[in-house]
Amino acid sequence: MPHDDHDHPHALLPPDPALRVKALETILTRKGLIDPAALDEIIDTYQNKIGPQNGACVVAKAWSDPAFKQALLADATQVVADLGFYGRQGEHIVVVENTPDQHNMVVCTLCSCYPWPLLGIPPGWYKSDAYRARAVREPRKVLAEFGVTLPPETAVRVWDSTAEIRYLVLPMRPEGSDGLDEGDQAALVTRDSMIGTGLPMVPS
Amino acid sequence: MTRVHDMGGRFGDGPVRPEAKDAPVFAEDWHGRALAVTLATGFLGQWNIDVSRHARERLSPKDYTRFSYYEKWISGLADLLVEKGVLTLDDLSGAGTEDPHPLAARVLKAGTVSGALAKGGPADRPSDVPIQFEVGQNVRTVKLAANRLVTGGHTRLPIYAAGANGRILRLHGTHVLPDSNAHGLGEAPEPLYAVAFAAFELWANPEHPNDEVVLDLWQSYLEPA
Numbered sequence: 001m002p003h004d005d006h007d008h009p010h011a012l013l014p015p016d017p018a019l020r021v022k023a024l025e026t027i028l029t030r031k032g033l034i035d036p037a038a039l040d041e042i043i044d045t046y047q048n049k050i051g052p053q054n055g056a057c058v059v060a061k062a063w064s065d066p067a068f069k070q071a072l073l074a075d076a077t078q079v080v081a082d083l084g085f086y087g088r089q090g091e092h093i094v095v096v097e098n099t100p101d102q103h104n105m106v107v108c109t110l111c112s113c114y115p116w117p118l119l120g121i122p123p124g125w126y127k128s129d130a131y132r133a134r135a136v137r138e139p140r141k142v143l144a145e146f147g148v149t150l151p152p153e154t155a156v157r158v159w160d161s162t163a164e165i166r167y168l169v170l171p172m173r174p175e176g177s178d179g180l181d182e183g184d185q186a187a188l189v190t191r192d193s194m195i196g197t198g199l200p201m202v203p204s
Numbered sequence: 205m206t207r208v209h210d211m212g213g214r215f216g217d218g219p220v221r222p223e224a225k226d227a228p229v230f231a232e233d234w235h236g237r238a239l240a241v242t243l244a245t246g247f248l249g250q251w252n253i254d255v256s257r258h259a260r261e262r263l264s265p266k267d268y269t270r271f272s273y274y275e276k277w278i279s280g281l282a283d284l285l286v287e288k289g290v291l292t293l294d295d296l297s298g299a300g301t302e303d304p305h306p307l308a309a310r311v312l313k314a315g316t317v318s319g320a321l322a323k324g325g326p327a328d329r330p331s332d333v334p335i336q337f338e339v340g341q342n343v344r345t346v347k348l349a350a351n352r353l354v355t356g357g358h359t360r361l362p363i364y365a366a367g368a369n370g371r372i373l374r375l376h377g378t379h380v381l382p383d384s385n386a387h388g389l390g391e392a393p394e395p396l397y398a399v400a401f402a403a404f405e406l407w408a409n410p411e412h413p414n415d416e417v418v419l420d421l422w423q424s425y426l427e428p429a
Contacts, residue, residue, distance in 0.1 A: 008263070008264065008267070008279075009285075009286040009293055009296050010278070010279035010282035012297040013282055017275045017278065018233075020278055021237045022237070023298075024278060027291065028291075030302050031295075031308065032305055033245065033248060033308060033311055034245060034311060034312070035314060037313075037314035038240075038244055038311075038313055038316075039240035041318070042240040042243055042317055042321070045318065046229060047228075047229045051229070086322065087321050087323065087324045088243075088321045088322075088324045089324075091324040091325060092327065092328065110210060110362060121239070123227065127273045128221070128273075129211060129217045130219060130220045133213065133214040136212045136213055136417050137364075137406075140411045145219050145222065146222050155416065156411075160365075160420075162360045162419045163376070163382075163422075164379060164380075165398070192222070
């Protein structure tokens with residue numbers, strides 16, 4: 001009987017997930033423990049205000065400003081905070097640089113750790129069992145599923161985010177982007193290129 | 205010893221399915237609500253991030269496997285609310301009272317959301333634990349990936365990296381130890397390192413001889429090699 005299941009009280013809520021959330025929200029609201037308007041505000045923040053455009057701005061700046069890049073690789077937390085990117089799930093940031101010799105890729109095998117202030121809420125695949133299970137063991141096969149094939153001389157370094165450090169990949173600047181201003185360069189930086197499962201777009 | 209969330213290296217999960225560039229942040233409206241309810245109740249101050257992770261990891265393996273991502277969040281949250289005495293079983297089954305809750309004064313209001321999210325919650329703390337390893341030093345992870353303080357408790361050493369030889373890549377400073385903090389045993393901060401492992405240390409058939417996996421590991425997970 002679910003009502004006797006003291007170890008798993010969630011079984012007392014409706015099984016359908018949308019109804020389960022709604023039921024819990026209703027109970028908490030009635031007791032004054034959550035404010036539905038605050039929930040709307042949280043959703044709006046991560047739907048519309050905080051997203052990969054923040055990380056793209058950091059990457060483009062690193063591409064065009066060597067001193068900034070040096071500071072970023074030395075102490076990213078401070079440098080991105082100075083740009084206004086700090087907060088929940090981004091309290092300790094490390095930026096790792098892709099080179100011809102080394103490609104970086106980020107995963108969280110134990111849950112779904114991700115640099116929220118720079119990239120927003122992680123996409124579904126990042127939180128999937130398949131990505132969590134396989135990225136550490138066969139990163140090249142996973143990359144192939146994203147359409148990325150690395151040259152054999154490039155080593156892959158996979159970062160498993162097991163603590164409160166959040167990693168951002170600094171991808172290599174694509175060929176043909178030299179003459180572009182920072183804004184146009186930022187437009188080439190995809191979310192996946194900052195996780196390491198993709199490469200920046202090449203200017204057309 | 206195994207715990208269901210600790211899936212790094214596991215076989216059989218099938219392909220990763222990338223999403224379209226314009227895919228919505230929340231695939232369903234209730235995903236956003238689940239995230240928001242979880243964050244908002246966190247601000248009641250009745251638990252920390254390690255406790256909330258542990259709550260999700262303690263879902264039964266059957267539930268953990270069949271639940272989608274945000275179902276795990278909302279179900280772990282419901283369990284935690286009861287465990288911490290914020291809600292009762294009667295509340296969850298709809299038979300609870302509607303009396304004002306003693307924690308209601310702490311409710312997160314819409315006007316304070318942006319400040320609260322921007323403030324974050326750093327995990328670095330001063331520590332008296334001496335730094336034992338230096339960058340470049342060879343280390344080995346403890347043989348068993350398990351919480352030493354609480355049987356079956358929360359830990360952040362994945363099983364795939366237990367008993368493996370690696371080298372210290374960087375020192376992150378001294379950070380709250382999840383194995384302690386998830387169980388009300390204090391923050392117990394100690395040195396935290398990024399440790400690099402050759403893929404061939406971890407996998408029987410690595411894809412490439414030069415590939416590596418890096419994990420962030422607390423000093424008590426490590427021994428000199």
